[in-house]
Amino acid sequence: MAMEMGVRRFGRVNWLGTWSLATREVQRFMNVWSQTVMAPLINAALFLMIFTLAIGSQRGDVMGVPFLRFIAPGILTMTVIQNAFANTSSSLASAKVQGNIVDTLMPPLSGAELVAGYLAGAVARGLLVAAVIALGVWIFLGVGLAHPLWVLVFTFLGSVFMGALGLIAGIFANKFDQLSAISNFLITPLSFLSGTFYSIDALPDPMRTMSHANPIFYIIDGVRFGMLGVSDSPPLTGLAVVLVASAAVVALCWHWFRRGYRLKA
Numbered sequence: 001m002a003m004e005m006g007v008r009r010f011g012r013v014n015w016l017g018t019w020s021l022a023t024r025e026v027q028r029f030m031n032v033w034s035q036t037v038m039a040p041l042i043n044a045a046l047f048l049m050i051f052t053l054a055i056g057s058q059r060g061d062v063m064g065v066p067f068l069r070f071i072a073p074g075i076l077t078m079t080v081i082q083n084a085f086a087n088t089s090s091s092l093a094s095a096k097v098q099g100n101i102v103d104t105l106m107p108p109l110s111g112a113e114l115v116a117g118y119l120a121g122a123v124a125r126g127l128l129v130a131a132v133i134a135l136g137v138w139i140f141l142g143v144g145l146a147h148p149l150w151v152l153v154f155t156f157l158g159s160v161f162m163g164a165l166g167l168i169a170g171i172f173a174n175k176f177d178q179l180s181a182i183s184n185f186l187i188t189p190l191s192f193l194s195g196t197f198y199s200i201d202a203l204p205d206p207m208r209t210m211s212h213a214n215p216i217f218y219i220i221d222g223v224r225f226g227m228l229g230v231s232d233s234p235p236l237t238g239l240a241v242v243l244v245a246s247a248a249v250v251a252l253c254w255h256w257f258r259r260g261y262r263l264k265a
Contacts, residue, residue, distance in 0.1 A: 025121025074196035092170025111258030122163025151226030158219035164249035215245035
């Protein structure tokens with residue numbers, strides 16, 4: 001009997017293909033684990049060391065929390081989201097520059113399945129980096145998890161959001177220097193200016209308002225609430241903002257993959 005039109009032979013969802021793409025993305029960053037896992041841990045440790053040496057006990061408490069403990073969740077989250085962004089953006093940009101993007105586009109994977117496979121790699125890298133740094137700050141600073149579920153939720157959503165932004169950057173970039181420009185002039189400033197090292201209550205009104213319009217602020221604030229139990233905004237508000245922002249960028253990625261925008265010659 002002839003196969004019905006529009007129904008693929010492996011079902012509505014190509015689970016095997018999606019799993020294979022996700023596995024490839026995980027293996028890609030695990031093959032260089034010293035750069036993708038250990039390097040973020042060392043960078044986070046350097047940040048904490050610099051602030052310890054430069055400020056030490058001279059800085060008062062922030063929101064009732066010692067300064068070094070206050071910035072630990074911010075540094076953790078900043079590192080996680082930068083790695084999630086780098087995972088998808090570098091993977092897609094490398095495939096385009098090297099000309100092997102066709103190997104990803106030719107298999108029977110829909111736009112949604114391609115997005116899911118790429119984002120699975122970003123989430124895996126983000127969660128792994130978060131676990132390593134969280135262990136480090138617990139050992140050396142005694143910073144635990146006041147609300148573990150909130151930490152997991154915001155780390156997961158932050159990895160999804162930044163992974164999707166990485167796909168958008170990878171789709172736009174045709175050269176590595178274009179990708180570096182997006183990272184250096186957009187992602188890094190947004191990460192640093194999102195309450196990583198300070199409470200946004202210390203900002204003047206215009207900058208405070210701008211911070212509230214930045215989804216990365218809510219990701220960092222949500223992880224801080226999960227680790228320390230304090231935050232600049234209600235965690236439910238942050239959750240709603242991050243969910244909407246993540247859904248929007250993931251939908252855009254799906255639309256572009258479905259059309260092959262800037263991917264097909």
